[in-house]
Amino acid sequence: MRASRSPLLADRLPVWRARLVLGVLLAGSLALVGRAFYLQGIHKEFLIGKGEARYERVIEMPATRGRILDRHGDVLAISTPVKSVWAIPEDARLTPAQARKLATLLGIDAREVTRKLAAERDFVYLKRQIAPDVATQVAGLKLPGIHFQNEYRRYYPAGEVAAHMLGFTGAEDAGQEGIELALDGQLAGKSGSRRVIKDRRGQIVEDVESIRAPQDGKDAMLALDAKLQYLAYTQLKQAIADHKAKAGGIIVLDARSGEVLALANLPTYNPNNRSKLSGAQLRNRAFTDTFEPGSTFKPFTVALALDKGQVRFDTPIQTAPGRLTIGSATISDAHPHGVLSVAQVIQKSSNIGTAKMALNMPFEDMWTLFDQLGFGQPLKLGFPGEAGGRLRPWKRWRPIEQATMSYGHGISVTLIQLARAYQVFARDGDLVPLSLARSDAPPAVGVRVFSEQTAREMRSMLEMAVQPGGTAPRAQVAGYRVAGKTGTANKLEGGVYANKYVASFVGFAPVSDPRLIIAVMIDEPSAGKYYGGEVAAPVFSSVMGSALRALGVPPDDTLKPLQMANAVPAKEEM
């Protein structure tokens, strides 16, 4: 058989050429295999990553911050999603008509929109935090270069009424003040993320790996009662307006559980609109401002004397002639009283009577009492800037200081400390920690400070103080037996006592089984009246009355019209 008749093929090709071709083909395929091995084996990770980056996306899943609720579940603070509108000015070439339409929807001036879009920047916010439905309308305009960003906004429906208690959140939704800060760990959520595959239309088609689910913050249920808070706030506001006072505070405590039912300060602010805030508005005075408690402190000294068995409620004490010299200093009663019983010392609020009882005690006993009552150190409830007040170590006391401290001068306290310390009278001589959160546990057993007997005796003395002949008949509440003590302290300014006062009243009711403790402090009343019995006691009375009725506490007194309309408060000491 002949291979071919072609002369070209007649010649036998040299063998090397066949081998060369074979070799080249072999080398080529080897190179391919090698390359494939390199890509599939050695370089695999990198390439998979690159590939996934083309269609995989990591999506942030924001967590919502927990709500703050009052003790009945009413919303006090809630986060709702809002949108912020931003633009890339270079892309956002709007016709004047479009700009006008946009401005109307956003509720801003059309010129402002034009001005912002003319800015030489890559990014500009047109309006932050608008309602989602408005954002949908804006998106419906399909304007170029206008984008949206999801954000959360915190709303406080109660507004300024509970501003200091709740505080507010700052950037990144983190707590900055008040409860928002104190309970931030509980309220704040942890945002999650998920990796997904998106198709070319941007729709999610598959989850790639397990989702890191966002953890929403937990709701916080406070001890606060929104109704009592509103009552306390409005009454305090009224009193501050009537007496042209500079500031004030009020606290309502549950005497049985130590829960803080209401706490209001003035001046206040609207937490929903914090564009212009001053430090004075922002301060949570009940926690951060200390003042000399004045006469509201006397019951502690007297109770200690009773508890130690140094006096009985009817032990006579000579307070005439209304002056008492200790070392080089002299203390005085503004209105000399003569011989008073221990109970009358409280009722008439005699400085000298109290000081005489104090001077019979060792310094250390008095200091230990004040320390046990929580004075001189912050309560550590988690509020920012909580003050501890001033309680000097007893080793450096002098007798005159012991005397003045016994009636609340030369010592400084915060309103919340004072309210808490009155637990020893409202309860049967013990002290429980305060609670901002609602506690469903049975009434706590506290740290005993006085005996039950002393607490009972003090209750009846403090009840005398609000009856005709006492310093605060205006603190009475129809249908309920109340007890309490007034305080009027001269303010120190630059080391000297100025002609400015702090009027206060701390009390509790019903006396037969105390439920509520209310402390009122009014700073610099300047409309003529400044005694605690005239300025602070009426606030106590109206808040206590409404609060007891709101809580459905059964009356423990006959309902007789109060004889306080013409009752003149006994002149008290300062």
Place this chain on the structure above:
Amino acid sequence: MARLNLILLIAVLLSALAVVSSNHRARKLVTEFEREQERMRALEVEWGQLQLEQSTWAAHARVEQIARDKLGMHPPRTNQIISLQP
């Protein structure tokens, strides 16, 4: 032998088609799930706004004002209270 191979080939083809279709179904379900989640978020937004609205309508200041001004209510005076013993 050839028959077994043919059966296996058909089996492989069928299972490959099944994979494709179940993948497709899975993606459709994911899309649906996404849509439902979107709806859930929208409902949450609405719920939040309704809560806000409720607390605005039920604000104590508003209730008090309406009770006083519109309905002419006032707190009972002392002589209007009768206390009942249980």
